[in-house]
Amino acid sequence: MKTDSGTVDLGRFDFAAGDEIGSLEVAYESYGEFDGDNAVLVCHALTGSQNVAGYGSETAGQARAWWNDIVGPGKAIDTNDYYVVCANVPGSCYGTTGPPSTDPEGDMYGTDFPPVTVGDWTRSQRLLLDELGVGRLHAVVGGSVGAMNALDWAKRYPDDARYVVSVAGAARLDAQCLALDAVARRAITSDPDWNGGDYYDTDAEPTDGLALARQIGHVMYLSKASMEGKFGRRAAGRDAQRDSFPSDPAAAFFPYRDVESYLDYQAEKFVDRFDANSYLYLTRAMDDYDLAEGYEDDAAAVAAFEGEALAISFTGDWHFTTEQSETVARAFRETGIPVAHHVVESDHGHDAFLVEPEKVGPPLRDFLDDGVDGRSVHDTDEATDSGGDFAPVHASLFSR
Incomplete structure (x- = not known):
């Protein structure tokens, strides 16, 4: 499998806060071969890195190969079929410009670095993909705050991805x-x-x-x-x-x-x-992100999206709850966008999206293959719209 890692200088970058820096460097890794329409962007969680699978740089600690059970040859995001890109976000410390980076005067930015938003992450990823020669994406997939990043793609670049996947995500954090x-x-x-x-x-x-x-x-x-x-x-x-x-x-x-x-x-x-x-x-x-910002509501924010969406949530997750994922799914559903909300019964909490690949992998793989019609992609059938309970998906449904 072909792999690549490096840093791309995007030049001057204007942040949503109104500040700018003369040079934004973005660290990334890619896996697989690009054939023109098979690119999948994976958005990392809060303290993750560009090293989504165990084939690239020697990133330290838990940030290394953080989704190795999901991304790789023969895995849910199959690098035999897809060209997978993961980029470290602005403000982080794994190679992309952030507070611990050196400014043009040779000093560390520290807290002189501009405030960053999820929207800044999304725009930097779009610019990076342009540099890599990637136009429309097959999919954008993200977990935790990376799911917010993926949802921001549907809002900000509604024509640029066929599929958007939010794993253990939300439209905004609760109090x-x-x-x-x-x-x-x-x-x-x-x-x-x-x-x-x-x-x-x-x-x-x-x-x-x-x-x-x-x-x-x-x-x-x-x-x-x-x-x-x-x-x-x-x-x-x-x-x-x-x-x-x-x-x-x-x-x-x-x-x-x-x-x-x-x-x-x-x-x-x-x-x-x-x-x-x-x-x-x-x-x-992460705290600042609100999918509906600038729009009347969540549905209006994603109304221009021209693809299909999948939300995966976990019953034991109180950080990004199943109810919050259903809110995301309802926003797509209200605008006629094909969407499935796949609820996994789990007691692992928010970490479930990392530690239970056997439950995440099958619906994700089948969605990337066939959209909401994928064989193990199960929706809640809008149970929560009428006040009913979520319909959890049990591991037995994932046998191949």
Whole structure:
């Protein structure tokens, strides 16, 4: 399979906030051979990277090969058939220009970098694809905030994709998630080592604040049931160390629990691979996104889209809920756009789109092959439009 990775300089870029930079470099990876009409753009989640499958650059940590079970030869997004492109978004820290990049004067941008929006991500991807010689896409597929990015394609470039797929996505965040993201950002900005975002040339970085922000994120990504099953109230092993964060004197009397150990472990891994300022920028972009912005409602926002749409949601996901995916599906449905909302029964929470490829893969593969008529693409039959329950899709339906 042919693979490619690199960085394309798009030149001057005007951000939605009204600021500009003279040179926006976008890091990308591609897989497979382009034949003119088989391109699939994959939009990564909040802290993901362009390395969507395990064939390209050695991106660090969890951002490496983050959808390796979905993208590749013979997989749901089959690189034997499709030319797959994934681009790191502006504001991130995996090769695309962002706060940890060097400005024209040779200094790190830091918080002088312009505010970024999901719309900026979409426009940068369109410009990148133009440079790669890709016109109309076969599909745009995204998970989590990447699903917002995919929906923005349907709104912003309605003629440019045959299919749009939102996996564990939403038209906008709800107040609870906005609140938790705000607390996560304040954990970073309250860290004295954040130094107003100017920490790149210092001896310390705001690792404690970034670690706490990531821990809040992990609680959001798991469901109540999955946390109970994974950890319960169990104490961590005898050799577990409570050294990730300062502890109060009374702590030694109480057990250091499995769930605490898990969160500390995830935080330690994350601060080694991600940038604190980038986390601030990307969460604000996600929080700001509203599909209906500039339109009367969601349906009006996607009314010009000329393709078909698929929403995949998970019953245990309280971050991007099944109800929010149904809102997206209803917007397409109201304008006569062929759409399916495929609800997966799962207790893995928001992480389900990453950890349950056996449930994501079949409907995604069949939708890319045949649209809403794909054999394992099951709609809710508008159950929620009449106040009924969602019709969950069980794993038994996915046998081939």
